Amino acid sequence: MLTSGFVLGAAAHGGLNLGDIVFQLLMFIILLALLKKFAWGPLMGIMQQREEHIANEIEAAEQSRAESNKLLEEQRSLLKEARTDAQGLIESAKKQGDVQREEIISLARTEAERIKEAAKIEIEQQKEKAVAAIRQQVASLSVLIASKVIEKELSAEDQEKLINEYIQEAGEER
Known part of the structure; x- marks a missing residue:
């Protein structure tokens, strides 16, 4: 009874009870084990998943950035090539022009040469027509002279004089 009196006495005096300390320590350890099993483990799993998810997102963003840089360079290259092609087309069009x-x-x-030659031919033809017309006039004048000669008889001298006059007149008309 001494012990139970001591315990009662200590409880009444507000002292420390070894049994309560051991019991509270045991309950604290059990609580920690339960927290570790049911709360801490899943919480750490969620945190790790979140960390992996963020790492994956960062990696995907880096890949996306690298891909967009690659596409940007391709677009710049295509634009440069298009400009070069356009310049080539312009030069080609200028040369073709x-x-x-x-x-x-x-x-x-x-x-112009053909027209000039055609004009020369036309002039030559007109000249030939004019010469033909003059010859025709000469022939008609010859007939007229012959008829006049027939009307009056000319001497050989008069005939020669008449012919020379006629040739001289024909040459002046020309």
Whole structure:
């Protein structure tokens, strides 16, 4: 009874009770074990999953950034190539324009020469017609002279004089 009196006496005096300390320590350890099993473990699992998820998101963002940089470089390259192609097309169009201009000038010169030659031929033909008309006039004048000669008889001297006059007149008309 001494012990139970001591315990009662200590409880009454507000002293420390070894049994309560051991019991509270035991309950604290059990509580820690339960917390570790049911709360701390899953909490750490969630935290680890969250950490992995964030790491994956960062990695995906880095990959996306690298891919976008790659696409940006490809677009720049394509734009540069398109500019080069456009410049080449412009140069080609200029050269083709120059060639066409030269062809048009050449064709115009050829056409001018053809027209000039046609005009020369036309002039020559008109000249031939004029000469033919003069010959026809000479022939009609010859017939007229012959009829006049028949009307009056001319001497050989008069005939020669008449012919020379006629040839001189025909030459002046020409």
